[in-house]
Amino acid sequence: MTTNCSVPVCSQAPLGQSCCCCKRCSIGGCDLKVLDCGCCFHTRCFALTEGRPFLSCPLCFKPARSILLLPMTFAEIDQAQAEAANSALSDKRGKKRKNATISRLSSMEADGSELRIGRWTPEETAYCDKLVEHFEQGALPIPDGIKLNDFLANMLKSKQSRLTKKMKNAKLSSKQYKRSLGYILRDEDAREFSVLETEFYASISCNMERSEIRFHMQKEWREAFSAYCVNIGHVIDANEWLHSAEELDRRNTRHKNAARIARRKVMMGQALREDAINPSIGVFIDPHKTSGVKIDPSASVSSNVSDSDTDGYKRRKPRLCASKIKPPRHFSSPFIGKVVDYMQRTNIPFEHVDIWVPSFVSQTPDDESGGKCRLCFAGCGTADYHVPPGESSPVPLSGESQFDLISFGEYSQKFSFDVGCGLPGRVYLTGVSSWEQGIQSAPSGQFERKGGAVQWGIQTVLGVPVPSPNVGRVVIVFYSLLDRVKDELIVSRLSEELAKLMPSPKWKLVVDVGLVSSHDSMGEDYEGGSHVRELADLISNQMPDDKNSPLAGLLPGFTSLRLLLLKPNRTERENELLDRALSLYSQYKQSGHAEESLASMICRDFMQLSRQDSMHNVTTNTYDFNSNDKSAKMRSQETQMNSFQHLNESRASPSTQHMKQQKVPSQYLMLQSNAVQNYQAEGAGMQSNYAARNGIMAASTNDVSFAVSPSLHALIHSPFSQAIEGNNEIIQPLNMSNHAGPENNGG
Known part of the structure; x- marks a missing residue:
């Protein structure tokens, strides 16, 4: 055979x-x-x-x-x-x-x-x-x-x-x-x-x-x-x-x-x-719009709550064990992420949340009067778990349910509401929470997105007004795929706890009628992912490889930013730092800068943001000086600080005295105060001086000199400060004439 x-x-x-x-x-x-x-x-x-x-x-x-x-x-x-x-x-x-x-x-x-x-x-x-x-x-x-x-x-x-x-x-x-x-x-x-x-x-x-x-x-x-x-x-x-x-x-x-x-x-x-058959008065639908609000989703809404404010919002430190890494979360901003985390930690019986922010919308393209106030979509988030009716323990939310909720979130982006119209508009006007059940069978005037609720199975909604120091009030709406019976205790608890977050929109909302977003895939809920790839490619292409290159001094910024962009798992602080860099990148890109100029500006700003972040870490840490030698050294340094202060005050020129009396931006005064306090608290440590000096640089947003108080002048010219090699140029006024970034660049 x-x-x-x-x-x-x-x-x-x-x-x-x-x-x-x-x-x-x-x-x-x-x-x-x-x-x-x-x-x-x-x-x-x-x-x-x-x-x-x-x-x-x-x-x-x-x-x-x-x-x-x-x-x-x-x-x-x-x-x-x-x-x-x-x-x-x-x-x-x-x-x-x-x-x-x-x-x-x-x-x-x-x-x-x-x-x-x-x-x-x-x-x-x-x-x-x-x-x-x-x-x-x-x-x-x-x-x-x-x-x-x-x-x-x-x-x-x-x-x-x-x-x-x-x-x-x-x-x-x-x-x-x-x-x-x-x-x-x-x-x-x-x-x-x-x-x-x-x-x-x-x-x-x-x-x-x-x-x-x-x-x-x-x-x-x-x-x-x-x-x-x-x-x-x-x-x-x-x-x-x-x-x-x-x-x-x-x-x-x-x-x-x-x-x-x-x-x-x-x-x-x-x-x-x-x-869209018979939309209620004050309800606006743009069928061609994926997102009518031009926002940077990665930094859309911030919170004034600190890391250790209330127990309900106490942040958990990230665990680096690979087995503990969770899958990507479905939310579009850090603030929404906080709400989703709180919702899951406290077993709030809802699976999806979005936020509506008041914005002045131009009625016509030539309208320069500011337009009319309208509640606009500003981000959404979907939970990984939900609490079944009659149970107290959460169970994982199915992938199909998550897909439906994410789709409903994308659908909601097409809507905006006049004050008093729609669920967000009514809650915004009255300032009273609204819990509504059976919305699939309710009249369209009760829930204006009824068609979307029917398609994706939304059964219960809860709108909660939340005070905001920037815009007065925002509306957070919770959604559930199940019929949830109204619970007054949950409503009052949500109203109380969400108010502690103090959401602060950081952008000027602009609604562009007819704007079509470039992303349609479910995997990219916003443009941040594409901006990360674009910026990583730009940094790689423009990274200087010659020590004589004009950009050689920015090589640490190039390297640090590129590593952060390519890092698969980032901490919350790293994400916030990257979000700010991406926001600046978007604004610089829209200004039409050349790639080399764009890369240098981004890396320079990123280095500055990193220094400020370092200063923040130093000022928020507490040190235990148990040694008598350290205490004595600290007293000696405080005495030296006072002597420098009196010396410089006696030598101050009339022009300097005149500049001292001028109005100084509150941001600069805050940084100045923090720098001096940091100097005294740290015993004039080199890292403290380094962070303080970098904080001074961020305070200048003009290309002219700014006033330096005697105490801060003593800090800058102290022998401890002079010992920091290679940073003398930091105290020079920044020339911001070439920057197209926001006014609070680095602040």
């Missing part, structure tokens, strides 16, 4: 798979290959005995090293998908499959393929009967204990109801597999089985469906054989198989996301059609 043959493309094998026919049944589509001799087999045709080491090929008996589990190939299914996409699926079956593809891929539990329904063909019936026969004989390479109904449903990709209807008296769920040989013993039986399988494939008229079922069944056979080998203690070479399985996972993920996006667009269209 010939032990090997040329390597033809078998007619029964998937397209593009070069494999000789099975050595036992002479049918293509093999699953295994014996290394060294090259013989190929189906898993059901390969004799592998438990407790006996594999040393030779079971057919040609030549010595063999191992068994290679062949990888999956995608050529046939790719070609079928391309043909299906190019063909005009005008028949009823085509439309049905196309719609089914969108719905089936949207589920987190779907495996990327439609379960088969409908009538049984004679070929499928014959093949199924043969599967049952060998299952009952224990002649299949599958693990023990599998139930017959599960095995048939997985192998034939069929619904359980379809199987039970076909075989009513077979008692499918009561039969479990018990292995005898684990392979088909007789060559005639093996060939008959393979022929029936080939005829079953040929009976499927739809090319797409045929390629799907062939691919699926080969995957099932090989997965079952892999588990079978583990059970009986045989080691196989499955590296190529694992690589193909990873590729399959990537493809399934891409298909699911594409189907979700398609489904989301359809659902948004249906919701808009319903909500």
